[in-house]
Structure formats: structure tokens, C-alpha cells
Amino acid sequence: MATAATSTLPELDPARLADWRAGGGQLVDLLTSAQQLGPVAGFRLGERRIVLVTGAEQVQHVLARHPDSYVKHGHRAKALLGDGLLCASGEPWRRQRKVLQPQFTGRGIRAHEPQIRAAVAATAERWHAAARAGEVREIDADLRRFSLEAIWRSLTAHPLDRATHHRLITAGDSLAQIPAFAAATGERAADFGEANELADLAAAHAIALAGQTEEPALLRALLRAAAELPDYTERLVRDELMTLVVAGYETTATTLSWLFLLLDAHPEQREWALAAGPAGSGARAAAIRALIDETLRLYPVAWLMPRQAAEADTLAGHPIEAGTTLLVSPYLTHRDPALWPDPGAFRPQRFLDAERRPAPGAYYPFGLGPRACLGAQFAVREMTLLLEELLPAYRAEIRDAPAGAGFAITVHPAGPVRAVLHAE
Ligand code: HEM
Incomplete structure (x- = not known):
């Protein structure tokens, strides 16, 4: 399945991570910063690398096209x-x-x-x-x-x-009470x-x-x-x-x-x-x-879906090692201005506009x-x-x-x- 990796994964500056920890911010703040780095971006927790996936094409790759390579692992519930x-x-x-x-x-x-x-x-x-x-x-x-x-x-x-x-x-x-991502x-x-x-x-x-x-x-x-x-x-x-x-x-x-x-x-x-x-x-x-659709765009209740890479792969040209934890986030994809014009606005009419159907992978409140x-x-x-x-x-x-x-x-x-x- 993997095509050749061409570049290393963009990663959050460790200083940004330390600031986030010290400031007691929500996980979503950290992930929003990571999203700025690209459709697939990483950050490190100790030795562990976590990969955030928000790009429409990459979301499809992980959830829809290669579900056997990106598996659920030790579900939180x-x-x-x-x-x-x-x-x-x-x-x-x-x-x-x-x-x-x-x-x-x-x-x-x-x-x-x-x-x-x-x-x-x-x-x-x-x-x-x-x-x-x-x-x-x-x-x-x-x-x-x-x-x-x-x-x-x-x-x-x-x-x-x-x-x-x-x-x-x-x-x-x-x-x-279950944390979004206890790690x-x-x-x-x-x-x-x-x-x-x-x-x-x-x-x-x-x-x-x-x-x-x-x-x-x-x-x-x-x-x-x-x-x-x-x-x-x-x-x-x-x-x-x-x-x-x-x-x-x-x-x-x-x-x-x-x-x-x-x-x-x-x-x-x-x-x-x-x-x-x-x-x-x-x-x-x-x-x-x-x-309903527009509410679920702004607030997809299952906002973070963890997966584990069962084998090595390439995502958006970046290498993903087997065993890596990935976080797929509809909340962040649904608010990406590259995919959704005026993403913060509550505009249900956008779902009735047949000309502007969301791109595949741009909208997935139900996974x-x-x-x-x-x-x-x-x-x-x-x-x-x-x-x-x-x-x-x-x-x-x-x-x-x-x-x-x-x-x-x-x-x-x-x-x-x-x-x-x-x-x-
Ligand atoms: C607005 C309402 C709902 C939302 C936004 C929602 C969202 C989701 C999402 C995103 C997943 C996939 C999680 C993942 O891939 O990690 C999921 C899975 C699931 N949902 Fe829902 N859900 C909703 C309502 C319901 C209802 C009403 C039921 C049953 C009566 C239900 C039963 C399930 C089950 C059984 C799964 C696991 C499916 C599987 O792994 O094969 N959900 N849901």
C-alpha cells in the first residue's frame, strides 16, 4: 500500500508543547496548533510520536481506504x-x-x-x-x-x-469522565x-x-x-x-x-x-x-478518533512507522478554512447547495x-x-x-x- 516517503513529518516545536502544558490549555488547543503545520502533523510525548490527521485526502486514506492498516486499539470505553x-x-x-x-x-x-x-x-x-x-x-x-x-x-x-x-x-x-486522550x-x-x-x-x-x-x-x-x-x-x-x-x-x-x-x-x-x-x-x-448537518459540522460529538498504524505506511508523503498512534479529528477537519468557507459561521444552507458538496473526507461526523x-x-x-x-x-x-x-x-x-x- 505504501508509496515512497519523501519528507519527514512536520512536528510541533517542543517549546510550544511545554507552553501548552504550563498554560493548562485544552487538548484541542494543542491539536489546533499542530493542524497549522499541515494535513498530517506530529508532536512528541516523551519517546512517543503522535500523528494528527485532519486533511480530507488523508482522513479517507486512514478511515475508509485502509481500515485494516489503521486499527482501533484498546478503546477508551x-x-x-x-x-x-x-x-x-x-x-x-x-x-x-x-x-x-x-x-x-x-x-x-x-x-x-x-x-x-x-x-x-x-x-x-x-x-x-x-x-x-x-x-x-x-x-x-x-x-x-x-x-x-x-x-x-x-x-x-x-x-x-x-x-x-x-x-x-x-x-x-x-x-x-474519560479524557479525550489521556496520554x-x-x-x-x-x-x-x-x-x-x-x-x-x-x-x-x-x-x-x-x-x-x-x-x-x-x-x-x-x-x-x-x-x-x-x-x-x-x-x-x-x-x-x-x-x-x-x-x-x-x-x-x-x-x-x-x-x-x-x-x-x-x-x-x-x-x-x-x-x-x-x-x-x-x-x-x-x-x-x-x-442537523451544520450542527454536526461545528460540533461533531465524537471529535477525536484514535487509531494505531498496524504497519509502516506513507501519509501525505511522510513516513508513518508501525505502532504509531494517530488521532483523526472531524472537529478540526470541519473547521479547516481550506475545505469550508467561513468555517466558524453557522450556515445550514451550505448543505443544500448541490454545487458545493463537501469534498470526500471533508465531512465525517459519523466516521x-x-x-x-x-x-x-x-x-x-x-x-x-x-x-x-x-x-x-x-x-x-x-x-x-x-x-x-x-x-x-x-x-x-x-x-x-x-x-x-x-x-x-
Ligand atoms: C449524533 C449522533 C451520533 C454520532 C455523532 C455518532 C458518531 C459515531 C462515530 C464518529 C463513530 C465511529 C468511531 C470511530 O471510528 O472511532 C461511531 C460508531 C458507532 N456508533 Fe455512533 N454516533 C451517533 C449515534 C449513534 C446511535 C444512535 C447509535 C446506536 C443506536 C450508535 C452506535 C454506534 C456504534 C455501535 C458504533 C461502533 C461501530 C463499529 O465500530 O462498527 N451511534 N459513532
């Missing part, structure tokens, strides 16, 4: 998610993906849509009551509850009860003892519920696999279940929180989406999709290639259904907006998202 799809690799990953894939195609998702709609209706009811009361509400908590309920209902065909809600949110919170920031990994106990309880409950229903329930596909395939142990069903819950809810909820924050700062974009066409029209749906997000269509569908209901009915006026973004395993608002909901 493995202590909670075990051998579930997100953390699995090699042949087991291939088999597991095959079992789950049909549930996440257009047809698979349509089967779960009544469950997603029930989660939408419950959220709309909560907002209706909050708007009448005129209270200041933590809408990020509402959005988390919505996405958790959507996935839980799809998995089990049952509503989310209070005790399970609490267990899953507490278990999921432990993942939020650089020196942070300690979270302790998953309690989170695992709560996850085990929730999983046992989900399995019992899915066994009691005749309705389509995603978990039943896993239980069928468990009955037919020797590798599908009880433990794997639990890991896969937790993977779908955890990979599925915080990502979607955080994207929705960013979207409401952005619409508060740009109220004209809400007006534009609603004016695009009447409720239920294709034009309205396309405008809402553009709001690229065979390890791309399994739940991408599910996520877009649930967000669209919720927004079709809430956007015309309420304007969320943000109070005490969080000061910027936090960069851990996800890029998230740096504090609670509070709002007063105005019925319209």
Missing part, C-alpha cells in the same frame, strides 16, 4: 462496554456488525419508529408543561432523557422506567466499578422485557443470535446492549443540545427552517436535516469506512422526528449559556443548558 461492537476488532467485530446491521438500515429503523415517536410524544408533553409553568429548565437533561428513551424503547419495546433511567444515566456519566493530558481513567454494576442491572431488566414482547424489539435480534451462534455469550449480549445505549444516547442528546444553543444565537435559522415548507413537507424536512457509526441513520431519524415536533411549537430561550465547549471523549457544552420554553 472498553472498561464499561467490554467486547461490544464499538470496542471489538478483527473477525469478532465483523460477525457482530453483521448481526446488528439489518436493525439499522432504513427498513430496520422503520420497524422501531413507533417507539421513537412515543419518546418524542413524552418529551413534547414535558415541554408543554414546562412552557405553561414558565420555568427555567435544564433542556440538556430533557434531551438526554429523550434519546435514552428512544433507544431503550427500540431495544425492548417498553417505556423507560424511572429506576432504569437513573441507572443508565449514572453508568453513562462515568464515560463522560497527552495525564488524566486518570475513570473507575467503572459502580457503573458496571448499574449496567448489569439495566441489561438484565432489558433482556427480561424483550423476552415478553411480540413487537419488534432490537434486543430480540441479539437474543436470536445468542441462541444460534456459539460466540454470542450472555456477556456479549450485555456488552452489545450497553454499547448501543451508550454510543446511542449521549451522542444524540449532545448534538441536540448544541443545536438548541446554536438556534438561540441564530434565531433567523429557526425561522428559515420553519418557512422552508409546511409541517410534513419535504422542504421542511430538508431544512431540518441541514440544521468513515467500515467502522463508521452503525446508528447514523437512526440518530438522524430520531433527531428529525423530535425537531419536527418541537421546533414549530417552542422557542427555547437559553439562560446563562455555558461558556464554550468541553473536550473529553465528546465535545459537549461546558455546563448545563438552561432555557425558558416559549410556546408559539
Whole structure:
């Protein structure tokens, strides 16, 4: 695969690294400096060289064209998610993906849509009551509850009860403690003892519920696999279940929180989406999709994807040694002015301009290639259904907006998202 390397990799000046350490800046600040050096750039942590990949062509090379040469290695969430799809690799990953894939195609998702709609209706009811009361509400908590309920209902065909809600949110919170890249920031990994106990309880409950229903329930596909395939142990069903819950809810909820924050700062974009066409029209749906796409451009929640080079290669003419750690960052690619005009602006309309489709590798909030997000269509569908209901009915006026973004395993608002909901 490798073509001849022609030049050494540009590297951050060690003095810049020392300044960053001394200044206590966020990892993203360091990576932004590295991005200035080129589409592929390095920095050293002791003896270890880390390579940042942000160029569209190189992102494609690593994620889409050579996924077997750039592999996932020791996933950060493995202590909670075990051998579930997100953390699995090699042949087991291939088999597991095959079992789950049909549930996440257009047809698979349509089967779960009544469950997603029930989660939408419950959220709309909560907002209706909050708007009448005129209270200041933590809408990020509402959005988390919505996405958790959507996935839980799809998995089990049952509503989310209070005790399970609490267990899953507490278990999921432990993942939020995971540093983006502990090797650089020196942070300690979270302790998953309690989170695992709560996850085990929730999983046992989900399995019992899915066994009691005749309705389509995603978990039943896993239980069928468990009955037919020797590798599908009880433990794997639990890991896969937790993977779908955890990979599925915080990502979607955080994207929705960013979207409401952005619409508060740009109220004209809400007006534009609603004016695009009447409720239920294709034009309205396309405008809402553009709001989602543009939110995910500015804030691709999975902002950093680590990979390890399984063999020596050449990237952008620079040699990459086997064993090198690479960091692929959609957050930085999506803000590259060479790829995106006026990258800091919130302009959903750019996604409707057929003339200016993003270059391959320039836009990848759901990853690229065979390890791309399994739940991408599910996520877009649930967000669209919720927004079709809430956007015309309420304007969320943000109070005490969080000061910027936090960069851990996800890029998230740096504090609670509070709002007063105005019925319209
Ligand atoms: C806005 C919402 C979401 C975003 C931005 C997102 C993003 C991503 C990204 C970037 C990856 C690839 C990570 C990598 O290559 O290192 C991924 C993988 C994954 N996502 Fe999502 N995700 C979202 C929602 C969901 C939902 C709703 C589900 C399931 C219900 C889900 C399930 C998964 C799974 C199982 C994987 C691992 C796939 C594999 O390795 O084969 N995600 N996601």
C-alpha cells in the first residue's frame, strides 16, 4: 500500500508543547496548533510520536481506504462496554456488525419508529408543561432523557422506567469522565466499578422485557443470535446492549443540545427552517436535516478518533512507522478554512447547495469506512422526528449559556443548558 516517503513529518516545536502544558490549555488547543503545520502533523510525548490527521485526502486514506492498516486499539470505553461492537476488532467485530446491521438500515429503523415517536410524544408533553409553568429548565437533561428513551424503547419495546433511567444515566456519566486522550493530558481513567454494576442491572431488566414482547424489539435480534451462534455469550449480549445505549444516547442528546444553543444565537435559522415548507413537507424536512448537518459540522460529538498504524505506511508523503498512534479529528477537519468557507459561521444552507458538496473526507461526523457509526441513520431519524415536533411549537430561550465547549471523549457544552420554553 505504501508509496515512497519523501519528507519527514512536520512536528510541533517542543517549546510550544511545554507552553501548552504550563498554560493548562485544552487538548484541542494543542491539536489546533499542530493542524497549522499541515494535513498530517506530529508532536512528541516523551519517546512517543503522535500523528494528527485532519486533511480530507488523508482522513479517507486512514478511515475508509485502509481500515485494516489503521486499527482501533484498546478503546477508551472498553472498561464499561467490554467486547461490544464499538470496542471489538478483527473477525469478532465483523460477525457482530453483521448481526446488528439489518436493525439499522432504513427498513430496520422503520420497524422501531413507533417507539421513537412515543419518546418524542413524552418529551413534547414535558415541554408543554414546562412552557405553561414558565420555568427555567435544564433542556440538556430533557434531551438526554429523550434519546435514552428512544433507544431503550427500540431495544425492548417498553417505556423507560424511572429506576432504569437513573441507572443508565449514572453508568453513562462515568464515560463522560474519560479524557479525550489521556496520554497527552495525564488524566486518570475513570473507575467503572459502580457503573458496571448499574449496567448489569439495566441489561438484565432489558433482556427480561424483550423476552415478553411480540413487537419488534432490537434486543430480540441479539437474543436470536445468542441462541444460534456459539460466540454470542450472555456477556456479549450485555456488552452489545450497553454499547448501543451508550454510543446511542449521549451522542444524540449532545448534538441536540448544541443545536438548541446554536438556534438561540441564530434565531433567523429557526425561522428559515420553519418557512422552508409546511409541517410534513419535504422542504421542511430538508431544512431540518441541514440544521442537523451544520450542527454536526461545528460540533461533531465524537471529535477525536484514535487509531494505531498496524504497519509502516506513507501519509501525505511522510513516513508513518508501525505502532504509531494517530488521532483523526472531524472537529478540526470541519473547521479547516481550506475545505469550508467561513468555517466558524453557522450556515445550514451550505448543505443544500448541490454545487458545493463537501469534498470526500471533508465531512465525517459519523466516521468513515467500515467502522463508521452503525446508528447514523437512526440518530438522524430520531433527531428529525423530535425537531419536527418541537421546533414549530417552542422557542427555547437559553439562560446563562455555558461558556464554550468541553473536550473529553465528546465535545459537549461546558455546563448545563438552561432555557425558558416559549410556546408559539
Ligand atoms: C449524533 C449522533 C451520533 C454520532 C455523532 C455518532 C458518531 C459515531 C462515530 C464518529 C463513530 C465511529 C468511531 C470511530 O471510528 O472511532 C461511531 C460508531 C458507532 N456508533 Fe455512533 N454516533 C451517533 C449515534 C449513534 C446511535 C444512535 C447509535 C446506536 C443506536 C450508535 C452506535 C454506534 C456504534 C455501535 C458504533 C461502533 C461501530 C463499529 O465500530 O462498527 N451511534 N459513532
